[in-house]
Ligand SMILES: O=P(O)(O)OC[C@H]1O[C@H](OP(=O)(O)OP(=O)(O)O)[C@H](O)[C@@H]1O
């Protein structure tokens with residue numbers, strides 16, 4: 001049976017927000033190149049749209065880190081499924097995520113990536129659920145703070161489904 005999904009953030013709201021973040025990053029990094037790291041799979045839709053809105057030179061890389069599997073809450077175990085292709089030494093790096101929830105994934109990742117000597121390292125997320133935080137993470141660019149609800153769409157999945165929705169929705173129980 002199909003799940004009933006209600007809209008939390010419309011496609012227009014998400015698109016407008018990504019344009020704003022893109023403009024802010026372009027301003028903050030004027031005269032520099034930025035290296036975007038997409039955290040697969042959830043970050044992929046956001047990164048593609050964001051990259052198009054940044055006006056300074058952009059390079060891209062991908063990392064797959066998984067902590068949720070097909071469940072709706074974090075197992076606390078973070079594993080690197082695919083590492084980056086490129087070195088970070090001297091680069092202005094922005095990690096691009098779909099959501100920060102418990103903070104476990106990003107806390108772990110920031111620690112690992114800092115050790116690779118980027119010129120700078122920032123974190124950009126489309127969604128943040130501050131109420132759910134278990135581990136502290138400093139987030140530099142946030143699209144939306146959202147309530148403690150399990151959301152899907154724009155890269156976010158429930159058991160691998162609904163990543164392709166062009167809006168952010170909540171599965172009704
Ligand atoms: O703040 P946390 O509680 O750690 O949760 C956030 C992480 O969980 C999700 O990834 P997931 O491991 O489900 O992989 P996916 O992106 O492939 O769905 C999401 O994309 C973030 O990476």
Ligand code: HPA
Nearest residue numbers: 101149150151152156157
């Ligand atoms: O609300 C969520 N939805 C989908 N994946 C997630 N990973 C962490 N939080 C979420």
Ligand SMILES: [Mg+2]
Nearest residue numbers: 042068156157
């Ligand atoms: Mg997931």
